[in-house]
Amino acid sequence: MDDLTALRELHDDVPQLTDDARAAARVRLQRAVLQERRPHALSRRLMLRATVAGTAAAAVAGGIVVAVGRDGGTDASRMTPLSAERLLRTAASRSRSSETGLRIPRDDQYLYTKTYITRTYVKGKRTKTWTDQSWMSVDGRKPSWREEYGKVHHDPPLGKHEVRWPPTEYAELAKWPTDPDKLLDVLRMADKDSPTAGRMAFVNACMLMMGPRVMPPGLEAATFEAVAKLPGIKLDHHDVDALGRHGIGVSYPKVSFSFVFDPKTYAYLGLRLKGSSPEKIDGAWRQTHWYYEMRGLQESGVVDRIGQLP
Template sequence: MDDLTALREFEADVPALTDEARFAARDRLRRAIREERSPGRLSRRLVFRLAVAGTAAAAVAGGAVVVAGREGDTDAPRMTPLSAAQLLRRAAGRSRSAARGLPIPRNDQYLYTKTYITRTYVKGARTRTWTDESWLSVDGSKPSWREEYGKIHHDPPLGRHEVRWPPTEYAKLAKWPTDPDTLLKRLMMTGDDSPEADGMAFMNACMLMMGPRVMPPGLEAATFEAVAKIPGIGLDYHDVDALGRHGIGVSYPRVTFSFVFDPRTYAYLGLRLKGSSAKKINGEWRQVGWYHEMRGLEEAGVVDRIGLRP
């Protein structure tokens, strides 16, 4: 079967390209042309691959995360829709691969994080951005330096009876289970499997990923696998992360947080949330100034003292 025939059959069951997807495909084609060793001459295989990528973008826009695969001995690609649970499990596999080689910190070291935040207000579409850096004591025994929406906090060492939940200290997170079923129970914070417990588990998983914190090996992947077990999770399309990258969101009904992943690589891009500010009006506190916020962990590592970067 020739490439053009394969492309026509592949495209038959896929929605037509949107203007946005067509523009993105053309942009990829232009970049590929510049990268070719012989400018102006593309191989038939490259043209076919780019056309498939553009059609896949239309399929995502049409309502499903898709993965190209092969069926039998034919050369025609096959598109397989992914559910939210399948997307999370693939993200877990990506997380395990990406985490290899990260150093295990000592208790006397600091965890460095750099988080990029964008907040767009519903009224007026005004946007604010922050780049927050933090140095957290691994075991909480030393002072930490934390930035939150541009405001600096000098956190004292944690007291013996002081509790943060979810914890930010690596030493405490290292004791958390990496078995998805056991972790899900901890995130539920209850002994039942009610919808309220499911919503609580999803919200707590988002709070666990919110940071600033660095995950011990396997905990991030286990978090995604635990969330995959929650009934009712769904996919949100056309999400954009804090750095402007297009992603696919995973959400739960009536929870204002959602995870955002790269639709091609399944890399975790960050958290999206809807929030508001509280203002006292006529003696009553009311929620005003609604906004959409996106948080993305841009960099993380282990350093020996506050002020150093990986």
């Protein structure tokens, strides 16, 4: 028996890798390649510079390059770049795998979320932080208690003809399609051939992820897969989420929002946005005091009353 035959038979006894395992393996491979290339005589500072320079070059070329075979193995002859589409599809697979035992809320319950927000102003690098908690009525028929940048809002029940966009009521979200193509049509809110349809879809996807973070099964994954179909999405390799965790962002041209994912597991970390505060100058309101803001979900769940924790 030759070595190749033995290797094939050994592979047959190994179970298929999960998407999370493959993602982790790719990261370990990338680190191993960088480590192997480092001359042992170089100083630690010089090695750090070389690694940063190599990572930046890979980002400019279109993404971090890893070797991935069809079966999840590695092969130097098959080099696949990490694209925004690939990241989103992996994040979708991870989202589906984490939905086991997902609790379906009753209409009389509340959706609890705890969000950490950090805002860093471009001028002066001054930083402000908030930890917001919210209890949103599942069906919208009871008052809700919501914090926004530390300020408490007592939201009355929705009126008979009132609607929110995107919906916050679980039953309304449950009506949304989990087929990525159909969901993309919903997110576009316009003819798919419109020049602004892609931008509209990306913004609505961000707004959906900013809402109650207890979603019907498959909706979060379908959102990532729908966004993956948008031409023009790109990776931002140096994002940092609200909790200080380094991440990889996915953005769209001329949109101030971007999704942020864990660079190792591709778990969804939160949203990053660029904004400004208005200021009245010479009798006219102008957008000044530009800042970058990160919103990271710390906790979410279903509870029976306002003030209760999951």
